[in-house]
Amino acid sequence: MLYELSPGARQRMTQVGANPRELDAGPQSIPWNFANEPGLAASFTPGVLVFARISGVVDEPRVGENALLLGMGNDAPVVHAVEPMPTDPLNTEESAGNVEIRLRISDTSSDPVDITVEWRRASARLGAADPESRRAPRHPDPVPRDR
Numbered sequence: 001m002l003y004e005l006s007p008g009a010r011q012r013m014t015q016v017g018a019n020p021r022e023l024d025a026g027p028q029s030i031p032w033n034f035a036n037e038p039g040l041a042a043s044f045t046p047g048v049l050v051f052a053r054i055s056g057v058v059d060e061p062r063v064g065e066n067a068l069l070l071g072m073g074n075d076a077p078v079v080h081a082v083e084p085m086p087t088d089p090l091n092t093e094e095s096a097g098n099v100e101i102r103l104r105i106s107d108t109s110s111d112p113v114d115i116t117v118e119w120r121r122a123s124a125r126l127g128a129a130d131p132e133s134r135r136a137p138r139h140p141d142p143v144p145r146d147r
Contacts, residue, residue: 001030004049004061005039013037034072044108046071077113080104 001013001020013019015033035042051067053059061067081104087095101117 001032001050001052002061003034003037003040003051005045005047011038040072042073044071044073044075046108048072071109073109074111075108077105077107077111080106 001016002010003013004010013032015036016030034040034048040048047069048071049061049063049067049069051061053061053066058066063069081102083102084095085100085102086092087097087099103115105113105115107113
């Protein structure tokens with residue numbers, strides 16, 4: 001069992017137990033702790049070729065037969081911008097009613113991101129709930145996802 005981070009740079013998996021090993025015919029499920037392999041980590045790595053080799057029978061990786069090409073790992077989403085849009089352009093220090101919040105978020109593996117927007121009055125102590133705060137209805141248009 002091997003993996004390849006760039007073409008021709010094959011590496012034997014060291015985090016799958018005995019490798020090579022004898023297996024019964026048919027589908028197999030073998031746990032692989034890929035984050036501890038050389039060149040990999042828990043963070044997202046695109047384009048990893050994972051394959052099984054049977055010496056003298058199937059020596060070269062063939063995607064769909066003895067190989068998979070996939071992204072491995074996961075990164076936390078990154079918030080690039082949180083921009084409240086003032087309701088009064090002439091007085092940007094104060095807003096009333098529904099306030100639009102513009103966000104720019106990215107995720108290396110394009111996972112959906114769950115967002116909760118919270119606010120408090122500038123004069124309130126940190127952690128104090130504002131009894132007047134409430135959610136506005138959902139916007140009728142879908143929010144575009146930045147991949």
